[in-house]
Amino acid sequence: MKNNLEHPVFNILADIAAENKIEAYVIGGYVRDIFLNRPSKDIDIVVLGNGIEFAELSGKLLKSKVSVFKSFGTAMLRYRDLEIEFVGARKESYRADSRKPIVENGSIQDDQLRRDFTINALALSLNKNNFGELVDPFMGQEDLERRIIRTPLDPEITFSDDPLRMMRAIRFATQLNFEIEESALAAIASQKDRIGIVSKERVTDELNKIISSPVPSIGFKHLFDTGLLQLIFPQMANLYGVEIIKGKGHKDNFYHTLQVLDNICTVTTDLWLRWAAILHDIAKPPTKRFDEKQGWTFHGHEDRGAKMVPQIFAQLKLPLNEKMKFVQKLVQLHLRPIVLAQEVVTDSAVRRLLFDAGEDIESLMLLCNADVTTKNEYKVKKYRNNFELVKQKLKDVEERDKIRNWQPPVTGQDIMDYFGLPAGKEVGLIKNAIREAILEGDITNSYSDALAFMLEKGKEFGLSPVRTPDSAN
DSSP states (O other): OGGGGOSHHHHHHHHHHHHTTOOEEEETHHHHHHHTTOOOOEEEEEESSOHHHHHHHHHHHHTOOEEEETTTTEEEEEETTEEEEEEEOEEEEOOTTOSOOEEEEOOHHHHHHTSSSGGGOOEEEOSGGGTTOEEOTTOHHHHHHHTEEOOSSOHHHHHHHOTHHHHHHHHHHHHHTOEEOHHHHHHHHHHGGGGGGSOHHHHHHHHHHHHTSSSTHHHHHHHHHHTHHHHHOHHHHTTOOOOEETTEEOOOHHHHHHHHHHHHHTTOOOHHHHHHHHHTTTTHHHHOEEETTTEEEOTTHHHHHHHHHHHHHHHTTOOOSHHHHHHHHHHHHTTHHHHHHHSOOOHHHHHHHHHHHGGGHHHHHHHHHHTOOOSOHHHHHHHHHHHHHHHHHHHHHHHHHOOTTOOOSSOHHHHHHHHTOOSSHHHHHHHHHHHHHHHHTSSOSSHHHHHHHHHHHHHHTTOOOSSOGGGOO
């Protein structure tokens, strides 16, 4: 394993340890990623003794500033392209109402025992007598080869002590495409209620890492099957299930959503576009109705879903800024391109879609493509072909009419100036009429046509211009 510690920083740390008669080890994710052939820039160093003091000694020699986190007993420095964290080896015990441990000094084995999973308990020695030797008391290397997530301790204890580890188990299984050991899965199910003592921010951080994985459905299936999803994100869990009345059923919207999410992940790494995929049908349960003739309907689920987005973002401590508004817009509009793909595509419908979607039109089209999950090959081909027609129409109309992020060429201020009006209802009505006329294709998107239309519309309201078109520029 010496070959895996070729970076010069490891020999420097080994010299500091030898000079100060301190045992030191590289531990955790960096070692795990060596076996997985994944690049890593984050290094965890555990020492038998005071981790902060060892960090300060290292900082002096490496000429790097050391950041100390006394409440956690850790310190960190940056060296070249690496981020190195130091901690003293410790053993831990927990109170039932907190995931913050009571910490005591311990041996390297004590420290490995407190780690969440065997694959994260691997350590490499930085000591001169056995430099680079693997310390693996829980067969973590074998678990990497078997692609298994397993805990060093009894999983019931591991997850009860620190319930966030349940989310981390599912996250690692999703990121690495590993299986979770059967007893560990059972322990997550039995300890799921303990997730309540973990902050929403920490839970959502793990959830976002699951969503950012190559195939997020792996994690969501584990979350649902163990009962965690019902506690942390009940609105999504409510999508599960099929109801049948008079022989008519609807698709399972939970598994449909997972398929849409996996589909979108093949074309984008954008977290918020992935969130739009998760939430696009979130209002189907509250809008579900059975009609004797039509069967199951979900009328207005896009509008109801858009209204649910801010509440869900607040509940999960997600940002309530332009990212939330982006997701909300896509949920609101996600049916529009699908409807266009089913009908004769008119220029006016395309103009309206461009106007409403603005700069997010490409993201919306990606979402709509991902939303095609039918197993019927004929339908898939038909939808795909129609989407291509819609995309070409969008391109043509945009090039011709420049509607994206568009505002009518005659402004509200123009209307007030021409007719000598104060701000009020009539100004808004005339401006909306101009916008609708352009979107419908009744007039061109030009200042001269919009101005002529404004004057005609003003006559309908009994208004006379106080300025002439020739004097207005």
